[in-house]
Amino acid sequence: MLIDHLAIIGVGLIGGSLARALRKDKLVGKVTGCNRGEDTLKQAIELNVIDDYSLSIGGAIADADVVLIGTPLSTTNKLLPQIAEAMNDTTVLTDVGSAKGSVVNAARECLGDHLSRFIPGHPIAGTEQSGVAASFAELFVDHRVILTPLAETGAKAHQLITDMWQAVGAEVINLDVMHHDQVLAATSHLPHMLAYALVDCLARMEEREEIFKYAAGGFADFTRIASSSPEMWHDICISNRESLLETMTIFSEHMERIRIAIEAGDSEALLKIFQCAKTARDNFASKKLT
Amino acid sequence: MLIDHLAIIGVGLIGGSLARALRKDKLVGKVTGCNRGEDTLKQAIELNVIDDYSLSIGGAIADADVVLIGTPLSTTNKLLPQIAEAMNDTTVLTDVGSAKGSVVNAARECLGDHLSRFIPGHPIAGTEQSGVAASFAELFVDHRVILTPLAETGAKAHQLITDMWQAVGAEVINLDVMHHDQVLAATSHLPHMLAYALVDCLARMEEREEIFKYAAGGFADFTRIASSSPEMWHDICISNRESLLETMTIFSEHMERIRIAIEAGDSEALLKIFQCAKTARDNFASKKLT
Incomplete structure (x- = not known):
């Protein structure tokens, strides 16, 4: 026993x-x-x-x-x-x-x-x-x-x-405790914020009915974590405030780079960002435990 | 035939x-x-x-x-x-x-x-x-x-x-053509930008090896679309530039609301946003075609 x-x-x-x-x-x-x-x-x-x-x-x-x-x-x-x-x-x-x-x-x-x-x-x-x-x-x-x-x-x-x-x-x-909180802010807490922000954002749009109607499998996968417990994620935000805010700031900078590249029609920058992400995601998929 | x-x-x-x-x-x-x-x-x-x-x-x-x-x-x-x-x-x-x-x-x-x-x-x-x-x-x-x-x-x-x-x-x-482009910017093009930005952002962090090592099932689902063709998504960004930029701006405002709420420890605001998103996502899951 x-x-x-x-x-x-x-x-x-x-x-x-x-x-x-x-x-x-x-x-x-x-x-x-x-x-x-x-x-x-x-x-x-x-x-x-x-x-x-x-x-x-x-x-x-x-x-x-x-x-x-x-x-x-x-x-x-x-x-x-x-x-x-x-x-x-x-x-x-x-x-x-x-x-x-x-x-x-x-x-x-x-x-x-x-x-x-x-x-x-x-x-x-x-x-x-x-x-x-x-x-x-x-x-x-x-x-x-x-x-x-x-x-x-x-x-x-x-x-x-x-x-x-x-x-x-x-x-x-x-x-290490701090290291755990930084790594998890990036891999888990930030993605949950993005999924919550996206679904909240779409749910408040005028065309929300159509938006959800025409959403496909990719959207379903992407937003699944937005169905997680609001109370639990509230607690995580409050508990891991510092690391999460830091990670959100870094993410916003990356998002801004994409926005600027789209605005400028900068094909090279867009392809570089998308390719870097695809390579990292493909590597992750081939190595991950589950 | x-x-x-x-x-x-x-x-x-x-x-x-x-x-x-x-x-x-x-x-x-x-x-x-x-x-x-x-x-x-x-x-x-x-x-x-x-x-x-x-x-x-x-x-x-x-x-x-x-x-x-x-x-x-x-x-x-x-x-x-x-x-x-x-x-x-x-x-x-x-x-x-x-x-x-x-x-x-x-x-x-x-x-x-x-x-x-x-x-x-x-x-x-x-x-x-x-x-x-x-x-x-x-x-x-x-x-x-x-x-x-x-x-x-x-x-x-x-x-x-x-x-x-x-x-x-x-x-x-x-x-309608324009309406299609607005709706798809929200349900598909924006989520792809978020997934690409997230994976690109994590792949550039110092702790990237650990980050991907400790990522779990939710992360795998959330980032699956970042494995999509960079060339195809480059073309979509360029083709649907206006609607996409508009949607990205609206999203950033929502993300900023979450950031401010976390910073201020505003439990009520966080719970409201997460609950609104969860309700919309649960409804979507129960109604969606596939």
Whole structure:
């Protein structure tokens, strides 16, 4: 048994999928859920995702060996003091937030001695769906999970969380906190802003009905991420504000170069930009893990 | 037999797929190809896409009932005078360019009496692949084809091209030329600029290797269209310059609103924009044809 007792604070797509995967392979003894709403927890029991639940964080964590925080980022930061209070001196804590700097700052403030057993994590997996009903055991197979251990992080806790993610099929990678937030701002947070901005922009145009009517497969692919949870992405924007703003500025400069080239009819510049992008995208497609 | 003799100028993904579909259902008697390079034409014969070919436009068009121009937009405009010269007084001409204003302008200049038999068209179908090797008979099934007939367009020619696209599984829709270009700037041309700008921008960052390494499924979907043909998209930018620049300006204003909201930590504004986009995208997903 890898983990005797796992507590999941916020049983949603990620937490639910992890529980399903661990239970499927009998890698966990008991899974206790904890959510604000009891309906979700009852649903999670019906779906056979958790064994039992508690509406209080203290109750959920009391006997847990590993605590996974699967809540949106803003909630994580609010809950950390309560979680810290309920942890004992062997509890291992991890989270799954898409931005790591703000969580790590909050953890430093309130975890005290427990900080060495906090392993900040970010599974690069998910769909535009959210909620426990969308969870499935194979979500992490062949996906990457980034851990951002701290100078204070203990080896044993780090190893346990590494083993846990590997056991459900993920490749585990360690990155510096700040570096994680910069890289993810570029690959994930910026694209989400672009997709949201595009769909919001088109939805406000007079011709919106026709616009969506004549949109094709490329548009469907391009805008899929605009169906993601507004609350989750709000939290990511707030949490990764600095890196995201920096990346948005760089992007705007590139967009402006294209605009100027179109305005000037500068064929050479346009072809160069498009070719550079095509080459990079083709390379990415031929190498990517999933 | 719907068409006795079809000539395709530029046998690529679109022209090749149309030929395959018409031949599969025995809706065409003979298909003649015409390309700049003989290798493509030999390949098209090997793939059983065309029956024969000519390296001269005059030779390809001489006995054709319908001529389909499948070349990139810049080539179309250059070839129109030669095509006009080779047409007889029953030849029906159509094209498949993604922007219609510039083709229609060029056609007005050089087609003379043949203008009534020119049906500008735009199949909303394609993949990020190009070339005859990527063509397949089912490309147009359940996709839309937009025709932008002119005041001068004759009913018989219009009906024939409508029948041709319907016969290969497409839904045919008629739109005004300018309106087509505005709508497509929003749904297709702008998203391609965003995808190209994003991938070009990331490919130039210092951390580019890591950036592409940690990119996930959402990124793959979002950037797929950046693998499209640089030459084709260069031509679209030049051909649909005005509508595209206008749409890019509107988009930049929306992006700037998001940037300001992130900078100010304006949760209400962010949630409103993301929710508006999610609702529009979810509606689009539930209604879209393909």
